[in-house]
Structures are given as C-alpha cells and as structure tokens.
Amino acid sequence: MKPENLLAPYVSTRAYIAELMVKATNPKNGDVLVDIGSGEGMILYAGVLNKNIKRIVGIECRTDLAERVEKKIKEIGLEKKIEIKNRDVFNVDLSEINPQIVTVYLNRTGLEKIRPKLENELKPETRVVSNTFKIEPWKPIKIIETLYTLNPVYLYRMDSI
Numbered sequence: 001m002k003p004e005n006l007l008a009p010y011v012s013t014r015a016y017i018a019e020l021m022v023k024a025t026n027p028k029n030g031d032v033l034v035d036i037g038s039g040e041g042m043i044l045y046a047g048v049l050n051k052n053i054k055r056i057v058g059i060e061c062r063t064d065l066a067e068r069v070e071k072k073i074k075e076i077g078l079e080k081k082i083e084i085k086n087r088d089v090f091n092v093d094l095s096e097i098n099p100q101i102v103t104v105y106l107n108r109t110g111l112e113k114i115r116p117k118l119e120n121e122l123k124p125e126t127r128v129v130s131n132t133f134k135i136e137p138w139k140p141i142k143i144i145e146t147l148y149t150l151n152p153v154y155l156y157r158m159d160s161i
C-alpha cells in the first residue's frame, strides 16, 4: 500500500462507543454497514448486535488484523454476516458494496483523504458516523456526546452534508 494512503494507525474504538455509533445511524431492516479500517473488529461486532443490519463489511489494509478478525468470525460462526476485505480502501469501490451505513475512526488527515471518495461513491441516504473527529467541511446532522468529552461521535447523512 502507498504510505500516503494510510488513513490512521490502529487504535480500537471502545465497545460502548461502537454500540453508540451503530445506534446513532438508526439502522433499517436490511441495511449494509461498512467500517473503513476495521482494525480488530470492534465496530463490526457492535453491528452484529443490531438485528436490522443484514450484512457487515470491514475493509482493513493490515493483513495481521484482517486475519485475526477473520479467524474470530469463523470461530463464532458469523462468516455469513461479516466479510473482511484485506485491502487498501482506495482499491475498493464502495458503490459496489452499496452501504446504507459507513463507520469511520480515522484521524483528521485520513478523513480529509477519504472524504472525496465518500462523496463520489455513497448514495444520498447513506449515514456516515465518525468517532471523535469531524469530517470537515461537512455539517453533522447530530453530534453525540460520550462519557469522554474529547470523543464525541459525529453523524452525517450524505444528502445533508
């Protein structure tokens, strides 16, 4: 992967924030969730807890993390629901996955780099939820405070950015 495509180093979202992020998007029956840079899968597992979400895709460039999550998914029998793509997200066409929900925990520079791709490839009704960092210059439809004052969650809808 080109070094400039790295969107953030690996840091896990806390379990309770992952649940809050998924809940904030108000999943509808049959929704598809994509986590960009899925790390050790915290947000993917939070997605599984929501009965409305039909399919979950984690895109992760680090092979060690992707393999660890794939192994765990098989162990707990979730391979029909969760798919891991061990890829640089810039080589994945998000419009083919066609998600209604996109989750990100990336840094400011990473969000700047991925923003045009989200604008080009996501449908108007797609909700994007970001842990801690605002996606500038988008306008969030909701800012959710968490127990950690420096870590709010920002909710966007592509037709209202």
Ligand SMILES: C[S@@+](CC[C@H](N)C(=O)[O-])C[C@H]1O[C@@H](n2cnc3c(N)ncnc32)[C@H](O)[C@@H]1O
Pocket (backbone or CB within 6 Å): 005, 006, 007, 008, 009, 010, 011, 012, 013, 035, 036, 037, 038, 039, 040, 041, 042, 043, 059, 060, 061, 062, 065, 087, 088, 089, 090, 104, 105, 106
């Ligand atoms: C801050 S971590 C977030 C992990 C997970 N989403 C969570 O919230 O627990 C960011 C992840 O993005 C991955 N990543 C960074 N750049 C990427 C890229 N271009 N394509 C795919 N994954 C990437 C990193 O390897 C890392 O695991």
